Amino acid sequence: MEERGKLLSHMNLKTFKYSYDLLSSDKIRTSFLKIMETFNIPKDIVRLDTNDLCNIECxxxxxxPQKCTPDHLMSFQKFKVLIDKIHKTTRMLYLSCSYEPLMTPNFGEYIAYAKSKGIPFISFATNALLLDKNNLIHQLVNHQINELIISFNGFNRADYNRIMFRSSYDKVIKNLQELKEYKEIRGSTFPKIRLNTILLKSNIVNFDKIVKFIVDYNIDTVQYRPLITRDTPEPAANREKMNTLEQPQNNPDEVNREKISNFSEEELEYILKDINSYSKKLSELGKRIIIPIDLLNKNKLTGRDKQPGSKTSCCIPFFCYWINYRGKVSVCCSDADSIIGNIFTDTMEKMKEKRNTFRKKALSGKCGMNCSTNIDSSTII
Ligand SMILES: C[S@@+](CC[C@H](N)C(=O)[O-])C[C@H]1O[C@@H](n2cnc3c(N)ncnc32)[C@H](O)[C@@H]1O
Ligand code: SF4
Ligand code: SF4
Incomplete structure (x- = not known):
């Protein structure tokens, strides 16, 4: 099984990215995805939460922050059942989606089990505050987990502790240092470290310091992601109830102050130039900065821009799955019809039937008006 994993892993992410980019439209992508499905080639990207908890407040x-009790967790037993059902078709497994994966006790066991099933690419996003618990740093390296995504906002102590409230800059830095040192001891480049950083005012200034940070902690990629606010609806999968329109948000004033729209066009242009020049230097060191190219178009940073009446088809339900900690499965996160069942209680046949019905809707373009889902190859790689 390990062998199958190794082989596919690395048929590889780059190949996956190039193919995705090469296939220029969702229609063509859909045709290829159908062919892969027919030949049982693993192609699915699964995003999965093992709890509905967090420990901090961004x-x-x-x-x-919430207390960790069993009713907020997917048990290890259930996790194994789930993985047994999906591992043959899964190419990329993200062991987090809307919550904090390290709130799941013994999360290392979950990772080890998924890895033992030969899933080609395993990654998860975390605030990294609990990375030092239960020998997790060693497990990530020893199991050669492909990627660790660290949500990191604020490249100095004051900004970080203000934006990621109740986390601790010093502790996360200590964890990053430990991870870097253990990778060096083992001579390992895995897990690759990607910082998920939100496009906030504080996060894109003083780029020289950001570059120093990237080099000091041996970060592989910094991926800037657009801020989602009430006026750019948050993907429904980020909320527990798919049908709710409620979108609670912390400290609106603080968030407003941090919006990059507070910069003038000239300031943004200058910042972008600065980032570009540093980005070139970093790429010589094998490091990447990914920033939305629409940065200057402040109102157009998220989503697939589907407008009412659109007939544009979408390939997302042909390879993406979101599964919550109770087993609820959906194939996109912007349309309530995309919920196809429960992995623990429904048969795969029943779920496939519902999935196919939703796929037809996605092909006709009649799905998710105001859809905010945005998956491109830079997001998945
Ligand atoms: C909801 S968190 C869950 C995983 C984990 N707790 C973490 O922070 O990495 C997943 C990602 O969503 C991002 N996120 C949360 N709220 C957001 C918002 N309003 N706009 C854009 N990204 C957001 C976080 O920065 C994080 O990278
Ligand atoms: S972004 Fe992640 S760490 Fe921050 S509050 Fe949300 S779930 Fe928690
Ligand atoms: S609603 Fe779902 S299927 Fe439709 S365009 Fe958005 S992501 Fe794609």
């Missing part, structure tokens, strides 16, 4: 996120 100014832009609706989650709040």
């Amino acid at each position: 100014i832009f996120c609706s989650n709040k």
Whole structure:
């Protein structure tokens, strides 16, 4: 099984990215995805939460710290059942989606089990505050987990502790240092470290310091992601109830102050130039900065821009799955019809039937008006 994993892993992400980019439209992508499905080639990207908890409070996120109790967790037993059902078709497994994966006790066991099933690419996003618990740093390296995504907002102590409230800059830095040192001891480049950083005012200034940070902690990629606010609706999968329109948000004033729209066009242009020049230097060191090219178009940073009446088809339900900690499965996160069942209680046949019905809707373009889902190859790689 490990062998199958190794082989596919690395048929590889680059190949996956190039193919995705090469296939210029969702229609063509859909045709290829159908062919892959027919030949049982693993192609699915699964995003999966093992809890609905967090331990900190980021100014832009609706989650709040909560106590960890069994009713907020997917048990390890259930996780194994789930993985047994999906591993053959899964190419990329993200062991987090809307919550904090390290709130799941013994998360290392979950990772080890998924890895043992030969899933080609395994990654998860975390605030990294609990990375030092239960020998997790060693497990990530020893199991050669492909990627660790660290949500990191604020490249100095004051900004970080203000934006990622109740986290600790010093502790996260200590964890990053430990991870870097253990990778060096083991001579390992895995897990690759990607910082998920939200496009906030504080996060794109003083780029020389950001570059120093990237080099000091051996970060592989910094990916800037657009801030999602009430006026750019948050993907429904980021909320527990798919049908709710409620979009709670912390500290609106603080978030407003941090919006990059507070910069003038000239300031943004200058910042972008600065980032570009540093980005070139970093790429010589094998490091990447990914920033939305629409940065200057402040109102157009998220989503697939589907307008009412649109007939544009979408390939997302042909390879993406979102599964919550109770087993609820959906194939996109912007349309309530995309919920196809429960992985623990429904048969795969029943779920496939519902999935196919939704796929037809996606092909006709009649899905998710105001859709805010945005998956491109730079997001998945
Ligand atoms: C909801 S978190 C869950 C995983 C984990 N707790 C973490 O922070 O990495 C997943 C990602 O969503 C991002 N996120 C949360 N609220 C957001 C918002 N309002 N706009 C854009 N990204 C947001 C976070 O920065 C994080 O990278
Ligand atoms: S972004 Fe992640 S760490 Fe921050 S509050 Fe939301 S779930 Fe928690
Ligand atoms: S609603 Fe779902 S299927 Fe439709 S365009 Fe958005 S992501 Fe694609």
